[in-house]
Amino acid sequence: MPGGTLTIDLDAIAANWRALDRMSGQGVQTAAVVKADAYGLGAARVARALAQAGARRFFVALADEGVALRAALGPGPQICVLAGHMSGDTDMLGDLDLTPMLNSLDQITRHFETLPGRPFGVQLDTGMNRLGMEPAEWQAVAPIVLEARPELLMSHLACADEPGHPMNDAQLAAFHAMTDGTGVPRSLAATGGILLGPDYHFDLTRPGIGLYGGLPFADAAPAVRLSLSVVQTREVAAGETVGYGCTWTAEIPSTIATVAAGYADGLMRGLSNAATLWAGDTPCPVVGRVSMDLITVDVTHLDEVPAELDILGPMQGPDALAAAAGTIGYEVLTALGPRYRRVYAGGRA
Numbered sequence: 001m002p003g004g005t006l007t008i009d010l011d012a013i014a015a016n017w018r019a020l021d022r023m024s025g026q027g028v029q030t031a032a033v034v035k036a037d038a039y040g041l042g043a044a045r046v047a048r049a050l051a052q053a054g055a056r057r058f059f060v061a062l063a064d065e066g067v068a069l070r071a072a073l074g075p076g077p078q079i080c081v082l083a084g085h086m087s088g089d090t091d092m093l094g095d096l097d098l099t100p101m102l103n104s105l106d107q108i109t110r111h112f113e114t115l116p117g118r119p120f121g122v123q124l125d126t127g128m129n130r131l132g133m134e135p136a137e138w139q140a141v142a143p144i145v146l147e148a149r150p151e152l153l154m155s156h157l158a159c160a161d162e163p164g165h166p167m168n169d170a171q172l173a174a175f176h177a178m179t180d181g182t183g184v185p186r187s188l189a190a191t192g193g194i195l196l197g198p199d200y201h202f203d204l205t206r207p208g209i210g211l212y213g214g215l216p217f218a219d220a221a222p223a224v225r226l227s228l229s230v231v232q233t234r235e236v237a238a239g240e241t242v243g244y245g246c247t248w249t250a251e252i253p254s255t256i257a258t259v260a261a262g263y264a265d266g267l268m269r270g271l272s273n274a275a276t277l278w279a280g281d282t283p284c285p286v287v288g289r290v291s292m293d294l295i296t297v298d299v300t301h302l303d304e305v306p307a308e309l310d311i312l313g314p315m316q317g318p319d320a321l322a323a324a325a326g327t328i329g330y331e332v333l334t335a336l337g338p339r340y341r342r343v344y345a346g347g348r349a
């Protein structure tokens with residue numbers, strides 16, 4: 001019996017892609033970012049559902065992820081690799097028709113020497129200082145690189161989830177300065193950038209988190225439910241403590257349910273005495289420390305203890321759970337462990 005069941009709603013993910021596609025506007029292509037195993041939800045199933053919904057271009061972080069994605073999607077959809085063309089990637093990129101987003105002069109040289117004439121894009125750094133070519137560097141090589149006809153010029157926003165942040169305007173201006181007049185398709189917006197409005201959309205948008213029901217796409221349909229099995233229920237007298245370190249003490253006679261998941265499953269220890277589980281729409285607080293495989297929950301107020309309690313679902317999305325642990329929805333999703341039984345709802349196959 002698995003400790004938890006993770007239900008992934010492929011129809012909700014497809015609906016979120018369609019909504020973000022509509023927001024991207026007419027004439028703008030909407031890709032789908034499925035790096036890190038589609039944010040922990042299973043890249044093969046998620047990407048097939050999105051291809052069915054109409055997505056033609058996918059982004060992964062690494063060439064190795066691209067290999068697995070190609071096996072899931074077959075030939076046709078374009079698979080772009082954000083880490084570009086790293087040493088050792090050449091055969092994978094060439095054999096599986098992956099499109100690297102080249103990040104540096106080194107990568108450009110490697111690509112032109114080892115896979116001449118094969119598709120590529122260029123990632124430009126407009127201020128985030130993480131990946132991509134700096135303005136001066138780009139200016140020096142742009143004429144030669146543009147002659148080789150890149151498929152895409154892209155950059156990434158550092159503060160897109162803060163609409164009023166001056167960095168957004170600054171990066172937009174830098175991107176224009178680096179790409180205006182090139183005639184090459186351009187992409188600047190991830191989920192947050194789509195919400196910033198049409199100035200940020202250019203020719204292609206690249207949503208990730210919004211597909212999976214996370215902020216900053218507040219109107220997203222919930223895409224995940226995580227139900228944890230109750231292993232045992234016990235009565236605890238007033239004054240008794242629960243869990244490692246005795247960090248919670250019962251003030252009244254209490255009923256404690258122990259569920260079969262813990263920090264080894266990505267439910268971080270920071271949720272200790274902080275998170276809420278749900279019996280339907282009734283909240284049940286985590287009491288005591290989250291341990292490796294188990295979490296203890298106060299269910300004193302329930303008439304009947306159900307077989308499972310939800311930690312993610314319609315009552316509490318990834319961002320609400322993340323807030324209890326002092327992190328973000330992205331980290332909650334990508335931390336979801338391999339021990340859960342993954343069940344896919346919706347989709348065609």
Ligand SMILES: *Cc1c(COP(=O)(O)O)cnc(C)c1O
Pocket residue numbers: 033035082155156189190191192206207208209210
């Ligand atoms: C992860 C990533 C995305 C997707 O970002 P979300 O905020 O999840 O929509 C898009 N572009 C790049 C370069 C990324 O690294």
